[in-house]
Amino acid sequence: MPSATQLLFLDGSVKFSHPLVLEYAYYYVSWDTLVHFCFNESLNEVYFNNPMWPGESHSLKVEKILFRDKSKYQEVLVFQSSAYGKVLVLDGIVQLTEKDECVYQEMITHLPLCSIESPQNVISGYFIGTLPSYNAGVWYPASLHREIARKQEIFPELAIGFEDPRVHLHVGDAIEFLKQAPEGKYDAIIVDSSDPVGPAQELVERPFFETIARALRSGGVLCNMAESMWLHTHLIQDMLTICRDIFKGSVRYAWASVPTYPSGVIGFLLCATEGPPVDFVHPINLLRSWMVHLTTEGKLNLQLRGYLSIHRAAFALPSFVRREVEALRG
Amino acid sequence: MPSATQLLFLDGSVKFSHPLVLEYAYYYVSWDTLVHFCFNESLNEVYFNNPMWPGESHSLKVEKILFRDKSKYQEVLVFQSSAYGKVLVLDGIVQLTEKDECVYQEMITHLPLCSIESPQNVISGYFIGTLPSYNAGVWYPASLHREIARKQEIFPELAIGFEDPRVHLHVGDAIEFLKQAPEGKYDAIIVDSSDPVGPAQELVERPFFETIARALRSGGVLCNMAESMWLHTHLIQDMLTICRDIFKGSVRYAWASVPTYPSGVIGFLLCATEGPPVDFVHPINLLRSWMVHLTTEGKLNLQLRGYLSIHRAAFALPSFVRREVEALRG
Known part of the structure; x- marks a missing residue:
């Protein structure tokens, strides 16, 4: 597990002060998933970025991390979003949200x-x-x-x-x-x-x-x-x-x-x-x-x-x- | 017009080194529109963020600024995106893209x-x-x-x-x-x-x-x-x-x-x-x-x-x- 200071975010900067990010880092899953978190320092908000939109960036605002685990098959992450309810993420890619x-x-x-x-x-x-x-x-x-x-x-x-x-x-x-x-x-x-x-x-x-x-x-x-x-x-x-x-x-x-x-x-x-x-x-x-x-x-x-x-x-x-x-x- | 060092981006950081951003800053339209540009330093990419997605962040990758102007009615921005062709932005909000x-x-x-x-x-x-x-x-x-x-x-x-x-x-x-x-x-x-x-x-x-x-x-x-x-x-x-x-x-x-x-x-x-x-x-x-x-x-x-x-x-x-x-x- 990397130390908190090693966390890399979408904009290329290193951030580690947000409690959601700290919680997620503590239950470390993988570098691949962590890199999808984007931290908006001025608004004190965390967004999860879905990498499956080529030439676009689509992110959901994160309210709370609900579940995270890793098996030999895949990484699982569930978070509460502000706009789409609970969101299920497998290997860093959004699979479903409660809303849609x-x-x-x-x-x-x-x-x-x-x-x-x-x-x-x-x-x-x-x-x-x-x-x-x-x-x-x-x-x-x-x-x-x-x-x-x-x-x-x-x-x-x-x-x-x-x-x-x-x-x-x-x-x-x-x-x-x-x-x-x-x-x-x-x-x-x-x-x-x-x-x-x-x-x-x-x-x-x-x-x-x-x-x-x-x-x-x-x-x-x-x-x-x-x-x-x-x-x-x-x-x-x-x-x-x-x-x-x-x-x-x-x-x-x-x-x-x-x-x-x-x-x-x-x-x-x-x-x-x-x-x-x-x-x-x-x-x-x-x-x-x-x-x-x-x-x-x-x-x-x-x-x-x-x-x-x-x-x-x-x-x-x-x-x-x-x-x-x-x-x-x- | 703010100096280049005053440009504020989505992640709260201050960036001014990308040529697209410099070009846009030179043809300054307004603070409101500038704040929608998000600079991905690690990938050397610029994204335009559309603020009309509440609880989400949706951004289009910018290849080139094509046109920008401001009248007493509104700000106009047109850029070439990598995924949706030319994009027309009025007052900071995406109005249409060539693709869709x-x-x-x-x-x-x-x-x-x-x-x-x-x-x-x-x-x-x-x-x-x-x-x-x-x-x-x-x-x-x-x-x-x-x-x-x-x-x-x-x-x-x-x-x-x-x-x-x-x-x-x-x-x-x-x-x-x-x-x-x-x-x-x-x-x-x-x-x-x-x-x-x-x-x-x-x-x-x-x-x-x-x-x-x-x-x-x-x-x-x-x-x-x-x-x-x-x-x-x-x-x-x-x-x-x-x-x-x-x-x-x-x-x-x-x-x-x-x-x-x-x-x-x-x-x-x-x-x-x-x-x-x-x-x-x-x-x-x-x-x-x-x-x-x-x-x-x-x-x-x-x-x-x-x-x-x-x-x-x-x-x-x-x-x-x-x-x-x-x-x-x-």
Whole structure:
């Protein structure tokens, strides 16, 4: 652990007087994460800077550090922000905030699951915030990393799915898990991955999508996090091209507004295997109401905050995206 | 003018060694704007910080200062950013960038003008980027501030409308202009205002909307910039309530993704006066193609980059917005 005087901040200066920074330094995680803290001396404020905005700098004002830890897999940091509630950071990159996670979680879950009849066998990698909103039979959320389970205490609404008896938690390598899965086992696979850097790089490459297609039943569906239409059109083009080749059913791109993700949007890649046709734009399952009751306890309500009424709109792309992404034309 | 050593940056430190900052300091505009520059010493980079993101800090990396001036009305700054092209700043607040202005300009123009038959008398306050895409008869764009005309050299694509013989430029106070207008003169009024702080505050208040309603013909339409559904639901509620009271026709709220506006979105308030019913969600005029030719010279093409295919989707709101804004329910 470096001494306090070694702390380096975004502006290149060395600061160590703010109590939040001292607290964070004491529970030292790593140099990589520390460098994202920016200290505004004149206002006595601390900002956490998200490095995933190229050519931009996007920072959230920090009120309090709530949790920090490091395992052999990754660094975890949770802080209370002034504008977006609690913020979860993995390896220095903002993963979700209390204020805007609703749209992301609900869209990545319901875009695929509303598109098929009675999903029963579903596997969801990473987070499982909105799982209980479905009357599916058995859930197999795979968690890549052990730390995710700890979110239960800090983000009880996100961890609500863990209490559902239909949910089975698998901790480990999701790619290995899928490789071992029986062929055609799953109705739907949801890949809520982190950005494609480091270990997550292979989550946007051909072998991964082949593994998924093999694990899906005929007419099964994949929903994969697919970056920003403003910033990553080359990556979107690559993913669409690979998936049109591998999945023989419908392949579509959708998006939603999530302010704390780069450029304020996040995309979703939707793919169906050959079999009963899937029309992602016109879902066959519609949620019964925006207030869905938990089946296990009956005393908690899961309010869907973003999904309703925006399913179809998610497929409406500004025309510049179609011009930049050839695979979206025609 | 302060000396270079007096420059104060976001982190509270005093810096003056970067050539961009020196250049900007030489063409001194004001202390208010200078304070938005943040100097990253370790990376030798300069960022411009947009103060309109409360509880957040959003900055664009500056490559070169292109233009700066100050009149009795406002400060103007244009810089080349690394990620969003040229950026226009008025009084220290980012107004538009080359990369994402397309969606804003096209939506604020076409949401209202596609909703009525053959718009002829249209007045548009502030910017006129997409004017020539219509075969309307006479255009009366009012410009609040003299500096806007200078954008012709720096943003030729935005200033393209000035060359159209149907366009008449009025420089002055738009509110006074509208008060003097004959009652019922206009088919459509587009209020491309800045944020409701300072002189623009009255642009979201009852007397202003009453002035507009009086100047519109029966069944005429207003489109007003209406902030972020993520951040300003109280303001949206107030505007909707006031306008439902004043305008007796349809009143709707729409939005679009614009990364460099606070929270990455911008809203539009659409109002129709009593008369022939207006259905904003289902426009009666559809643009003939996304490539629209200028009628004056025939040699310039105006490519609509954002509008097509997202008109209807603009009215699909995440359900949390309906819960926070009572006026959007039912």
